[in-house]
Amino acid sequence: MSTALVTGATSGIGLEFARQLAARGNTVVLVARTEARLSEVAAEIEAAHGVRAEVLVADLADRTDVDRVAERARSADTVVNNAGFGMRRRFLDNDLAVEEEMFDVMCRAVLVICHAAGRAMKERGRGQIINVSSVAGWLTSGTYSADKSWVTVFSESLSGELAASGVRITALCPGFVRTEFHGRADISTAAIPDRAWLDAREVVRGCLRDADKQKVLSVPGVLYKGVALAARVAPRRLVRRSGGAVARARQSS
């Protein structure tokens, strides 16, 4: 019986990963901050897929909590580092504490959990880590971009390090996905056209398929494959200009 641990498992992309990994027959370990919501999701998954769903209440901005998750991740066969959030305000207008919280959840927690899980998987000669990043990692729309750039490059590097070990690493780099993400961050999405939206189920299905094929980067949707390519070949000046435009659009309400 294999086990899959998913962070940020009670909503959006994380919830979808939990569901699809359970549907594949994995015992799931659901990590999130709110116990009540975790129990609800666990009950739903157990009923729907007939697998065991374990809950782990943890705030990934809290270093001690991250250690508990890392400890549990050691014996997992699949780890999905998904937890994260966005912010409406720009860096200098934001409180530093909030910026550090974002950095802790999106970078430090991924580093610590991957270190624990990666070592254990390497020793067992098998395992799978999926880090949820974003196309924003190739753009310049604030600290979110910086954090996701870290996640993408970190994942690519780790996949190289583990290439011969039987452990596979995939970074998922979606664009806009219909989840609670934007509403929670109070980010305006009025300016985003319909065709730019991705469906979480599709995104996760594609990512698990890509991970099975040992693809290191999973970019869902033709539109965002184009964005990713354009971000790499375009002069950085243009990338920055579009990044600035996106940042301003997010704030318009």
Add this chain to the structure above:
Amino acid sequence: MTTALITGATSGIGLEFARQLGARGHDLVLVALEADRLEQLRGEFTEAYGVRVETLRVDLSVRAEVERVADRARTVDVLVNNAGFGLRKWFLENERAAEEALLDVLCRAVLVVSHAAGRGMRERGRGTIINVASAAGWVAGGTYSAAKSWVIAFSESLAAETAGTGVTVTVVCPGFVRTEFHERSGISVDKLPERMWLDAPRVVRAALADAGKGKVISVPGRIYQGLVVLARVAPRRFVRSGGALTKHRPPLR
């Protein structure tokens, strides 16, 4: 009278920034780990350039000490986030504490100090922030690459955010520079061809010239300007850990 604060100011690129900014008549705030060396440089620079020199002995991997630097940075005109180090071994072979220290010094300290300095500068309507990243930030050669890609995306985003405020942000992406960096990290660079080496005075001259022109990305040396373009457009499997890129690390087991 203007003041420049430089982190990692006692060796390599940071030391060179201190010299050239001192020679331009800026008062200096030197931030580093080694008290003796700081004291020695204070005497040297006071005499050589006739500027006021302050020193701050801090360990940037300790959060409380970063705060002291951030406090001082609020009123400076020029900020150079330079402090950093490399790790010889692979991510999973390194102690987790060492990897967290790398992330804290290379990313978190930059986040915290830039937030304080950036707000002060924006309020005064002028200021220069120079973040020292690396050409390694454009490839995926380990956690150093990941951290430097964070610095690049962070700097580019901050440059876009402060555009039009009188504050400029420049990110320096050098290749191999002759400093103590590689020896200290235990990184073997014996086989690197002569033409791949840059010297610190030249890197810093180019960085200050680019910052003066408001250029966001400063890549010193023709070779590296070409390599950065190549690294961006090359298929990612050619720029991942495990190949030619990570020859300086111990063989993968």
